[in-house]
Amino acid sequence: MPGKRSQTGDRVVILGGSVTGMFAAGALAESYREVIVVDRDQIVGVREARRGAPQARHINGLLVQGARNMEELFPDITAEMIAAGCPMTDLSGTVRWYFGDKPLRQIRAGLTNVGSTRPVLEYHLRERVKALGNVTFMEGYDITGLATTADRTRVTGARVQSREDGGDEVVVEADLVIDATGRGSRTPVWLEALGYPRVEEEGTKVGVGYATRQYRMRSDPFGSDHSIICVANPALPRGAIFTKTDGGKVELTTYGILGDHPPTDPEGFTLFVKSLIAPEIYESIVEAEPLTDPVLFRFPTTLRRRYERMSRLPEGLLVMGDAVCTPSPVFAQAQSLAAIEALALRDQVRSGVPPQPREFMAEVGRIIDPAWEMTEAMNLVHPRMEGRRTRKVRFMHWYMKRVQQAALTDPKVTEALMRSAGLVDQDALMRPGVIWRVLRSRP
Numbered sequence: 001m002p003g004k005r006s007q008t009g010d011r012v013v014i015l016g017g018s019v020t021g022m023f024a025a026g027a028l029a030e031s032y033r034e035v036i037v038v039d040r041d042q043i044v045g046v047r048e049a050r051r052g053a054p055q056a057r058h059i060n061g062l063l064v065q066g067a068r069n070m071e072e073l074f075p076d077i078t079a080e081m082i083a084a085g086c087p088m089t090d091l092s093g094t095v096r097w098y099f100g101d102k103p104l105r106q107i108r109a110g111l112t113n114v115g116s117t118r119p120v121l122e123y124h125l126r127e128r129v130k131a132l133g134n135v136t137f138m139e140g141y142d143i144t145g146l147a148t149t150a151d152r153t154r155v156t157g158a159r160v161q162s163r164e165d166g167g168d169e170v171v172v173e174a175d176l177v178i179d180a181t182g183r184g185s186r187t188p189v190w191l192e193a194l195g196y197p198r199v200e201e202e203g204t205k206v207g208v209g210y211a212t213r214q215y216r217m218r219s220d221p222f223g224s225d226h227s228i229i230c231v232a233n234p235a236l237p238r239g240a241i242f243t244k245t246d247g248g249k250v251e252l253t254t255y256g257i258l259g260d261h262p263p264t265d266p267e268g269f270t271l272f273v274k275s276l277i278a279p280e281i282y283e284s285i286v287e288a289e290p291l292t293d294p295v296l297f298r299f300p301t302t303l304r305r306r307y308e309r310m311s312r313l314p315e316g317l318l319v320m321g322d323a324v325c326t327p328s329p330v331f332a333q334a335q336s337l338a339a340i341e342a343l344a345l346r347d348q349v350r351s352g353v354p355p356q357p358r359e360f361m362a363e364v365g366r367i368i369d370p371a372w373e374m375t376e377a378m379n380l381v382h383p384r385m386e387g388r389r390t391r392k393v394r395f396m397h398w399y400m401k402r403v404q405q406a407a408l409t410d411p412k413v414t415e416a417l418m419r420s421a422g423l424v425d426q427d428a429l430m431r432p433g434v435i436w437r438v439l440r441s442r443p
Contacts, residue, residue: 008032008349009175013158015143016180017043019060019118019335020321022125023342024178025135026073031349035135036172038160042139044130047123059212059241059253060118064091064422066336067113069343074128078114081124086116086246089226092411092418096222098230098278099404107411111418115226116246138172140164143181145190147171148314152194155316176354177317180338183303185323194314200306204379204387206328208299209261211269212253214245214291221284230278232257232330234382239330240273242281249291252281255330258384261296269294302328302379304372308365313357318345324361325368331375336423340367370426399438403429406441413437 008031014021017039029035062070071078082088089095093108116124129135140163147157157173179187188199221228227243232255240254254262254273262272274282303326307319321338344363348355377393378400379385389397407413412434419428428434 008352008354010034011036011174012176012178013038013172013174014178014180015158016182016323017041017126017137017139018180018182018321019122019125020182020323020338020342021178021180022122022129023070023073023339024180024320024345025129025132026125027342027346028176028178028349029129029132029134030346031352032175033134035132036138036174037129037135038138038141038143038158038172040140040142040163043122044126044137044139045123046126047119049119059243059251060121060335061115061332062113062121062339063332063336064111064113064418065424066339068424069336069339070125073339073342073346074125077124077128081114081116081120081246084120084124084246085248086114086120087226087244088112089115089243091422092415094224094226095418096225096228096278097407097414098228099233099407101277102408103278104404104407104414104417105409105411107415109415109418111415111422111424115243117249117251120246143186144169145186146177146194146317147173148194153314155314175316179317179319179323180321182322183326185305185319187317187319187323188305191314196312196314197310200309202304202306203302203326204328204376204385205301206299206330206379206385207258207260208255208328208330209259209296210253210255210299210329211262211264211272211294211296212251212292213266213269213285213294215250215252215285215288216248216291217250217284218287218289219284221280228278228281230276230281232382233277236275236277237382238262238272238276240276240278240281242278250288252285257330257382261298262294264294264296266290266294299329302326302376304368306365307361308358310358310361313361315357316354317357318355318360320345320364324364325372327372327375328379331371331378331421333371333375333423337368337371340423371423374420374426399429402438402441402443405443406438410437410441413441 011034012032014037091111097104141160145159161169232239237257380387416428416434419425
């Protein structure tokens, strides 16, 4: 059972059994008598990709800060996953990064996380949530809306309907409802129907398409490394993440932007990989045993919903994770931002005072801001990408190019880059000592 603390409320209903939903459950279970997780799929005990999470067939990963927050929410979960066959990595020390035709200099800096497929990560998270003792999973339910007070100023629960028997809609009453349903969240529509303003939305048309295939290797392209990552650049808007994962498998997700998507026939997929700037990926997969066929996922636009700008919100409703912000998957930030949000939520409710929606959504906005600003600016490094290239954005492009050049020979710059990219210290690249290292390097 959760530790004894000031009880903040009686019941929480979490909409969505995703990674975000599990982080939210871990954050709230100690402060509420009961937590109910509602999902349309069967999720408890499931180790495979499920219909409600098509992205789960592709590489998903926690960045360093996300992994640290997961460990704080669920102590020793990292050791459990390693014991179950998930490898460890160091973002600056065991990842071979290509931003051009040469890899960055590596340095082991304790920027670690655990490598697993998303279904395995979700499995471990759900097992830990289930073990909390006061969490109930309502599986196989559609989420149809919100229940509110007559004056619509407070959310009092969620409306759900069983998918199995097509029964009547029922209301699951709650002191607090968390929307963790992802990018397809219906909260903006529900709020508008309740008389609230439509939440502002923004984003960039990135036209990302990524395809994934799993292999069992017959040769070793990794050596002492865990992953090989090549990043799309203006000259070649294609990239890939090639990584060891659970069960001794290797997973390859390759992507293209602005509609340049990898084919899903095996031959076309392999030829696409051949065009990448990391030749060892292609050289090793042509000898490897494919375990799956390529599967494609399209990601047309980034999306941010500006709940922090809402003039009013109903009490008893919070929105988290991809339901608030979906950055480009190229930067792998979404799950880690959700973990940071969950820890902020836990810290708020530990006081015994229920979270205030406008206050919490403002905090979520502050968590998202630096990561969103950086990634949206870096999307625009590709000349065909639509968007305003302000003086600040152009400076960022120039400076990041110098950073990447410096990191070819200076491992301390690599460390700073990965501290920033890993959401550990998003100002790491602007520290005076790092700026000096970057500017002294030869362009």
